[in-house]
Amino acid sequence: xxxxxxxxxxxxxxxLMLLLIIAGLFIPNWLVFVxxxxxxxxxxxxxxxxxxRGGLVSFGQGLVFGIGGYTAGLLxxxxxxxxxxxLLFISFIFTGFVGLIIAxxxxxxxxxxxAMLSLAFSMVLYGVLIKIDAIGGSDGFVLPSSTxxxxxxxxxxxxYSLYTVSIIMTGIVSVLLRYxxxxxxxxxxxxxxxxxxxxxxxxxxxxxxxxxNFTIAAALGGMGGALNGIALGHIDPEFTYWTxxxxxxxxxxxxxYLSVPAVFFAALLLELVRSFSGRYFPDTxxxxxGVFLILSIIYIPxxxxxxxxxxxxxxxxxxxx
Amino acid sequence: xxxxxxxxxxxxxxxxxxxxxxxxxxxxxxxxLKILNIAHGGIYALGAYSxxxxxxxxxxxxxxxxxVIIAMLISALAVAIVITPIMERxxxxxxxxxxxxxxxxVTYAIYLVLEDVQKLIWGMKSFYVSEPREIxxxxxxxxxxxxxxxxxxxxxxxxxxxxLWLILNKTKSGxxxxxxxxxxxxxxxxxxxxxxxxxxAFFVGAFLAALAGxxxxxxxxxxxxxxxxxVIESFAVVxxxxxxxxxxxxxxxxIIGMARAACVHKLPEAEIFxxxxxxxxxxxxxxKGLFQGAEARKI
Numbered sequence: 001x002x003x004x005x006x007x008x009x010x011x012x013x014x015x016l017m018l019l020l021i022i023a024g025l026f027i028p029n030w031l032v033f034v035x036x037x038x039x040x041x042x043x044x045x046x047x048x049x050x051x052x053r054g055g056l057v058s059f060g061q062g063l064v065f066g067i068g069g070y071t072a073g074l075l076x077x078x079x080x081x082x083x084x085x086x087l088l089f090i091s092f093i094f095t096g097f098v099g100l101i102i103a104x105x106x107x108x109x110x111x112x113x114x115a116m117l118s119l120a121f122s123m124v125l126y127g128v129l130i131k132i133d134a135i136g137g138s139d140g141f142v143l144p145s146s147t148x149x150x151x152x153x154x155x156x157x158x159x160y161s162l163y164t165v166s167i168i169m170t171g172i173v174s175v176l177l178r179y180x181x182x183x184x185x186x187x188x189x190x191x192x193x194x195x196x197x198x199x200x201x202x203x204x205x206x207x208x209x210x211x212x213n214f215t216i217a218a219a220l221g222g223m224g225g226a227l228n229g230i231a232l233g234h235i236d237p238e239f240t241y242w243t244x245x246x247x248x249x250x251x252x253x254x255x256x257y258l259s260v261p262a263v264f265f266a267a268l269l270l271e272l273v274r275s276f277s278g279r280y281f282p283d284t285x286x287x288x289x290g291v292f293l294i295l296s297i298i299y300i301p302x303x304x305x306x307x308x309x310x311x312x313x314x315x316x317x318x319x320x321x
Numbered sequence: 322x323x324x325x326x327x328x329x330x331x332x333x334x335x336x337x338x339x340x341x342x343x344x345x346x347x348x349x350x351x352x353x354l355k356i357l358n359i360a361h362g363g364i365y366a367l368g369a370y371s372x373x374x375x376x377x378x379x380x381x382x383x384x385x386x387x388x389v390i391i392a393m394l395i396s397a398l399a400v401a402i403v404i405t406p407i408m409e410r411x412x413x414x415x416x417x418x419x420x421x422x423x424x425x426x427v428t429y430a431i432y433l434v435l436e437d438v439q440k441l442i443w444g445m446k447s448f449y450v451s452e453p454r455e456i457x458x459x460x461x462x463x464x465x466x467x468x469x470x471x472x473x474x475x476x477x478x479x480x481x482x483x484x485l486w487l488i489l490n491k492t493k494s495g496x497x498x499x500x501x502x503x504x505x506x507x508x509x510x511x512x513x514x515x516x517x518x519x520x521x522a523f524f525v526g527a528f529l530a531a532l533a534g535x536x537x538x539x540x541x542x543x544x545x546x547x548x549x550x551x552v553i554e555s556f557a558v559v560x561x562x563x564x565x566x567x568x569x570x571x572x573x574x575x576i577i578g579m580a581r582a583a584c585v586h587k588l589p590e591a592e593i594f595x596x597x598x599x600x601x602x603x604x605x606x607x608x609k610g611l612f613q614g615a616e617a618r619k620i
Contacts, residue, residue, distance in 0.1 A: 127594025
């Protein structure tokens with residue numbers, strides 16, 4: 001039974017990925033770019049969701065976002081590595097590793113203290129990055145244009161190639177994450193969220209679960225940072241600033257922790273609101289973003305994911321009879 | 322050598338007193354309403370802008386120069402009077418009792434809105450109102466000269482902290498606030514109007530933020546983006562001292578103020594991240610800050 005569900009899920013994901021890749025050929029170039037950026041932000045949001053399942057929200061995901069971005073950027077400029085897939089993968093692994101080192105420090109904290117300590121870490125990195133002139137200081141630096149398995153796309157297809165790669169990689173990561181959510185530690189996270197002390201009495205370690213969750217969140221954030229850096233072609237310390245982290249938290253609150261696709265949907269919504277208001281109301285885009293945030297928190301407090309889940313349940317009901 | 326220590330000490334104290342006034346409002350609002358208010362920085366900026374508007378008007382009136390202080394107080398009061406009903410009554414009230422992080426996010430949204438409201442009202446240009454800084458002349462410490470106004474800020478910080486502490490601990494209405502902090506539901510049952518306590522506490526917090534902004538206006542150029550740094554700095558103070566604790570805010574502000582002043586003079590490279598360093602260090606060794614009591618765990 002469970003196997004069948006997974007087969008269905010993988011089949012659906014592949015279908016969705018193909019659909020998006022084909023759709024990418026027909027949508028305008030700016031939208032391709034916006035979607036790629038939304039995927040980058042969505043990946044970080046997915047990390048926060050993973051933490052949220054364990055009852056924690058990190059207000060400092062800019063830390064891993066920045067580490068991922070700078071990893072990709074430095075590999076590109078210093079080591080001459082320009083293969084997008086490889087860069088994304090290395091950032092994923094490396095940032096996950098960094099996350100594994102920081103996680104034990106953070107895993108003892110809960111609630112607002114976890115949020116604040118993660119914020120402090122990200123701001124320490126910000127402070128350091130802004131002072132290192134060798135990598136551009138507060139201006140950051142430009143990334144070389146990326147290649148794909150040795151192939152350099154022409155200018156008009158550069159965005160599309162990255163878009164395709166990001167969709168495939170994100171699809172794989174999302175499916176793996178679903179497996180994790182349904183595994184023992186993944187399900188135990190939900191129990192930690194409900195009541196940590198009881199989990200401990202049952203013999204499971206909430207500390208270990210939090211470490212695993214944070215490591216996953218870090219790896220995802222690193223990949224998102226790398227993708228964002230490559231997509232923009234530029235990276236600067238703003239990646240680690242607290243306002244950037246705030247946007248990630250917003251994405252995950254908007255999405256809720258129930259559904260993986262909802263995260264990317266929320267990220268896309270944020271990106272679209274940002275690019276439209278940035279285009280038509282350049283002086284007041286923060287105002288619009290803020291109002292949008294407040295309205296969505298008031299009217300969809302449990303997140304878009306709850307809608308998704310309701311629709312899916314309805315669909316299943318009708319199909320099954 | 323001695324002169325250097327004195328400089329660091331005075332610079333640190335001036336910086337700390339500024340930080341303390343901002344953090345006092347933040348920690349008080351958290352103590353009573355359990356809201357970590359990111360928009361506090363936005364209110365601070367509004368206070369600065371408001372002073373930049375009122376002070377030039379004051380000078381056109383031709384009153385004695387010393388009364389400019391009153392103009393600055395009025396500008397802070399005006400901000401608090403306008404912002405409190407909108408924020409507390411209009412928005413935050415909907416979220417009481419919900420997840421802390423959700424409320425932080427709401428205040429972050431309000432902060433974003435306030436950023437653009439500043440731009441809409443005052444535009445992108447910078448304002449300079451340095452005149453009030455000259456009213457107290459200069460003060461001499463050995464070979465060092467300090468602007469009297471800066472030193473007076475230390476007095477203002479002590480005054481703010483002391484009066485809030487006295488009101489809370491020595492007056493009847495203060496004790497009512499303490500009761501609400503301890504348990505809002507039972508205080509409500511005892512006949513305390515909890516909503517009104519929340520409103521007044523938020524008003525005090527907003528007033529302190531705007532006051533810090535108004536009295537900082539003469540020291541800086543008031544322009545877009547002054548609130549960003551304030552948010553994190555006051556957060557660091559409050560986290561170091563323990564959320565909701567007034568003595569904690571004193572110690573937190575002093576630690577960060579002194580550390581930063583020492584860095585400026587001795588290790589300028591570290592100036593930007595020294596406070597995050599203090600904050601992270603404090604959280605690692607004393608997770609709930611210096612002045613935070615034990616809490617019961619839910620089983």
